[in-house]
Amino acid sequence: MRIGVTEILLILILALVVFGGGKLAGVGKSLGQSIREFKKEVKTSGEEDTSTDNKPESQEPPKA
Template identity: 60%
Template sequence: MFGKLGAPELILILVIALVVFGPSKLPEIGKALGKGIREFKSHTSEITSGVKGEAEKKESDK
């Protein structure tokens, strides 16, 4: 039910954001959101590679 966002939902969210924040703030908000997502992906990949490395190390010790 809440898993997928289609084009109409995204357009509605964009229109509401435009009304609430105004056209001058939207690029700043988009940039900050993109930076946050990029950092989140980076940290999750670091954690994933660390866990995989520990698992491989544990397997090789057996």
């Protein structure tokens, strides 16, 4: 079952009627900011992981 262009337009029109133009624009803006922040965090966490993997770990022999 695939969603066609007609169904997408119907959903967008219903969302516009339910939320109104101003709220719908605010929701889109918030969603865009959330996606940007998520991508930034994923990128920085990936950089932190690679920087810690390159450091050699000093292992002391177990004391008896």
